[in-house]
Amino acid sequence: MEFGSCGIRGKCRGLCAKSSEDSSPAFARRRGQQETLTLTLLPGITSCARARPRPRPRPRGRSGWWVIRCPPPPASSPPPLLPIFTNTIPTSDPDRANHHPQSDPSPDWPGQIAADPTPRNPLPRPRARTESNMAALPLATAEVCDANAHLIMNGELRALQPVFQVYGRRQVFAGPIVTLKVYEDNVLVREFLEEKGQGRVLVVDGGGSLRCAILGGNPVQQAQNNGWAGIVVNGCIRDVDEINGCDIGVRALNSHPMKANKKGIGEKHVPVTIAGTRICDGEWLYADTDGILISRTELTV
Known part of the structure; x- marks a missing residue:
């Protein structure tokens, strides 16, 4: 059977x-x-x-x-071959025939995606350390002193005496120094702050006068708009509430309601002596809530 x-x-x-x-x-x-x-x-x-x-x-x-x-069951057919994609553009599409695959903003082929070395969202490059953006790169004065003890010994790094009050929204700032020497006159102070600051710091030797204010709210507003990093005044200021609303660092001996003279008398870019320290034009200033440092060169920690 x-x-x-x-x-x-x-x-x-x-x-x-x-x-x-x-x-x-x-x-x-x-x-x-x-x-x-x-x-x-x-x-x-x-x-x-x-x-x-x-x-x-x-x-x-x-x-x-x-x-x-009964005939044997048919053998299982092999799986279908997947199409092989190449990094080419179909010539049947006239709108895409003249485009290179790597320059296409929306690639349609896997080969094109793998062959495209250009990232779609490149990482932003770090900003260069220049005077124009030096205000955004302050250093803590305590760390600067700890890391540069040899500069303190040879006099290249000095600290001002703690006689200044802190004003302005920016409590930490740094930058190259521009010196100015006046006495109870603010004409030259206004002229400086009307220029482009480029991240610099204006150091004003007002002779330590406590009889009038040589800096007010309007010049500080101009300094903020022109890119000054900070202002250090060996004297008094006024319009304190307005200055505290500005994004700039300000140091002064105190506040005074009386305004200064407008004769335009003073000296620019000359060495000044403030708080027991000699400061020259072109040196670097570092300020925070701990105090103010003066260095002959730019410092790093």
Whole structure:
């Protein structure tokens, strides 16, 4: 007895197509031969067992069995090949034919993305340390003193006596020094602050006068707008509330309500002596809430 791969005796009536050497089964039985059937599964049916055919009963008075041979299931087809993308532009698109893939703001091919060395969002470069932005790079005076003890010993780094009051919103500032020497006159002070500050610090030697103010709110507002880092006054100021609202550092001996003279008498870019320290034009000043330092050169920690 021989069976097909499905293990069912009988034919799959209505689901399999039959083919034999002779289209008449009776003729094959009369010759004493076994009938051979070839079953072809319909689409969607993987085996005869899933088809669930009804077995045909054996004819009475006949000998022999139906021999069903099912063809082996078709071999699984290999997976489809994925398309290979290249870093090229389809010439069928006239609008994109003249564009280079790396210059396209929205790449459409994986090869183009991998081959594009230019970052879409490059990191910002650090700002150069120049006089124009020196006001944004202050140093703590205590750390400067600790890191530059040898400069203190040889006199290249000096500290002003603690006689100044703190004004303005910027309590920490630094920059190259511009010196001015006046006495109870503020004309030259206004002229300096009307220029571009470029992160510099104006040091005004007012002779330590406590009889009038040589700096007011309007010049300080101009200094803020023109980019001055700070102002140090060996004298008095006024309009304190207005000055405290400005984004600039101001140091002065005290405040006084009386205004100064306007004769325009004074000296520019000359060495001055303030709070026991000689200060020259072009030196560097570092100020914070601990005090004020004067250095011959720019310092780092």
